[in-house]
Amino acid sequence: xxxxxxxxxxxxxxxxxxxxxxxxxxRASMLPPGPPGDPLIGHLLRMPSAQSPLVFxxxxxxxxxxxxxxxxxxxxxxxxSYKAAVDLLEKRSANYSDRPKFTLYELLGWDPAATxxxxxxxxxxxxxxxxxxxxxxxxxxxxxxxxxxxxxxVQNLIQCAPEKYEDYLSRFATGIIAQxxxxxxxxxxxxxxxxxxxxxxxxxxxTGPPGNSPLDFFPLLxxxxxxxxxxxxxxxxxxxxPTLRELHxxxxxxxxxxxxxxxxxxxxxxxxxxxxxxxxxxEDLKGAAATIFGAGELTxxxxxxxxxxxxxxxxxxxxxxxxxxxxxxxxxxxxDFGDRQELPFVECILQETLRWNPGVPLGVPHRAMEDDIYxxxxxxxxxxxxxxxxxxxxxxxxxxxxxxxxxxxxxxxxTGKGEPHFDNVAFGFGRRICTGQYVAPDTLWIAISxxxxxxxxxxxxxxxxxxxxxxxxxxxxxxxxxxxxxxVITPRxxxxxxxxLETV
Ligand code: HEM
Numbered sequence: 001x002x003x004x005x006x007x008x009x010x011x012x013x014x015x016x017x018x019x020x021x022x023x024x025x026x027r028a029s030m031l032p033p034g035p036p037g038d039p040l041i042g043h044l045l046r047m048p049s050a051q052s053p054l055v056f057x058x059x060x061x062x063x064x065x066x067x068x069x070x071x072x073x074x075x076x077x078x079x080x081s082y083k084a085a086v087d088l089l090e091k092r093s094a095n096y097s098d099r100p101k102f103t104l105y106e107l108l109g110w111d112p113a114a115t116x117x118x119x120x121x122x123x124x125x126x127x128x129x130x131x132x133x134x135x136x137x138x139x140x141x142x143x144x145x146x147x148x149x150x151x152x153x154v155q156n157l158i159q160c161a162p163e164k165y166e167d168y169l170s171r172f173a174t175g176i177i178a179q180x181x182x183x184x185x186x187x188x189x190x191x192x193x194x195x196x197x198x199x200x201x202x203x204x205x206x207t208g209p210p211g212n213s214p215l216d217f218f219p220l221l222x223x224x225x226x227x228x229x230x231x232x233x234x235x236x237x238x239x240x241x242p243t244l245r246e247l248h249x250x251x252x253x254x255x256x257x258x259x260x261x262x263x264x265x266x267x268x269x270x271x272x273x274x275x276x277x278x279x280x281x282x283e284d285l286k287g288a289a290a291t292i293f294g295a296g297e298l299t300x301x302x303x304x305x306x307x308x309x310x311x312x313x314x315x316x317x318x319x320x321x322x323x324x325x326x327x328x329x330x331x332x333x334x335x336d337f338g339d340r341q342e343l344p345f346v347e348c349i350l351q352e353t354l355r356w357n358p359g360v361p362l363g364v365p366h367r368a369m370e371d372d373i374y375x376x377x378x379x380x381x382x383x384x385x386x387x388x389x390x391x392x393x394x395x396x397x398x399x400x401x402x403x404x405x406x407x408x409x410x411x412x413x414x415t416g417k418g419e420p421h422f423d424n425v426a427f428g429f430g431r432r433i434c435t436g437q438y439v440a441p442d443t444l445w446i447a448i449s450x451x452x453x454x455x456x457x458x459x460x461x462x463x464x465x466x467x468x469x470x471x472x473x474x475x476x477x478x479x480x481x482x483x484x485x486x487x488v489i490t491p492r493x494x495x496x497x498x499x500x501l502e503t504v
């Protein structure tokens with residue numbers, strides 16, 4: 001080898017070392033702490049297969065509230081404290097308001113959907129549509145039908161067989177969303193919205209949470225046959241896409257017809273149809289409406305199921321809330337929104353339900369648009385940032401005895417512990433915060449207060465007469481749902497039963 005060649009080789013090696021290896025090492029040394037991973041695949045084999053929010057929370061006790069993982073080269077940060085989530089997702093929202101690309105969900109037909117759209121013009125348009133219809137100033141418009149649906153819910157609960165309770169809780173959630181989106185009131189079991197929403201639920205159950213399938217990691221797999229390893233979701237897409245498209249098409253088609261016939265009730269779709277201008281794409285309205293179904297239904301239903309589970313396991317809380325309702329509302333009527341301020345313990349039950357088992361325990365991932373430095377740690381561009389909402393609920397620095405269901409924690413001291421309400425955590429953070437953040441608590445409150453006022457929730461018994469105590473287990477997935485809510489729901493008294501059945 002000539003000297004010149006040798007020197008060029010040394011110069012090249014030194015260049016690589018100083019300009020590539022050293023900066024990479026320096027970057028790697030600045031990454032947030034996390035459990036050790038494997039070469040190339042990172043934490044793929046170490047990712048929890050179940051109850052990931054709880055496992056991440058345990059890991060955070062060793063690695064801190066900003067924890068770093070990688071899976072097949074994809075960087076992931078888990079935020080396990082409210083402070084870190086606010087510091088990054090709210091205070092630095094200009095950098096953290098993007099979402100990763102959810103290839104499987106897009107192919108399934110969730111396109112365009114505000115929840116999954118990347119940060120930009122189209123997301124902004126959808127967000128504006130949601131905010132202007134679901135804003136705090138619109139709550140009074142929804143309260144009459146929320147109240148009516150809550151009355152129907154208790155009528156159904158006290159008359160149906162126990163195995164139908166979950167169906168009626170789900171129907172209540174669908175009923176509210178159908179009213180918001182399409183001005184439609186559900187009155188029969190074979191309502192098209194019930195059918196579409198049931199099928200949508202089945203579709204989502206067969207895919208798992210967004211961003212988790214091999215298609216999301218390797219989008220090219222969409223072009224492979226379903227038998228190819230990792231491409232089985234191609235078949236799932238084929239099976240379920242028509243259902244998802246029906247969820248997009250049916251509401252707009254129906255409201256348009258009603259509008260032409262002068263029969264359309266006020267709704268999200270009607271308001272936006274009337275605002276539509278030349279050149280506006282109907283697909284945007286379809287997507288924005290379907291997203292309200294997708295994001296608002298299961299979350300509301302699951303939270304109500306958590307409430308039922310809590311009441312089965314904590315009859316003392318149920319009795320205390322009922323005493324409060326009796327003293328404020330009496331037994332001649334059911335609670336309405338005008339009573340909310342006077343019922344602090346019912347409010348605590350709502351907050352504790354949101355905290356004890358948050359509906360969306362790992363949030364929906366945000367995506368860092370540029371490199372960022374936080375507390376001296378590097379969060380690389382492209383990192384998926386998860387808020388561990390469940391972890392925040394279990395933060396012992398904020399909530400005493402956090403695994404217990406203890407609504408009094410929110411009451412001011414000395415009666416309670418003055419701990420912070422959970423509705424500023426449960427709905428996420430920053431510019432991507434849930435657009436149902438105002439309407440959802442109202443829906444939940446009127447359902448919870450109506451159930452407490454009129455129903456007694458007790459343990460079911462098995463064939464041998466033994467009391468069934470459900471495990472407080474929660475399903476995995478984007479939205480978590482109690483796995484066992486077996487109970488018996490009866491009217492609190494004969495007079496309440498008459499009142500409920502006569503109230504429309
Ligand atoms: C108990 C009920 C609910 C819970 C716990 C919940 C929770 C959440 C959470 C944690 C997020 C992610 C926020 C983030 O990225 O930081 C979210 C997003 C979203 N939620 Fe909800 N939600 C509920 C009900 C609703 C309802 C009733 C609606 C509509 C009426 C709704 C519409 C949305 C939408 C559109 C997004 C995506 C926002 C975006 O990406 O810009 N949610 N929700």
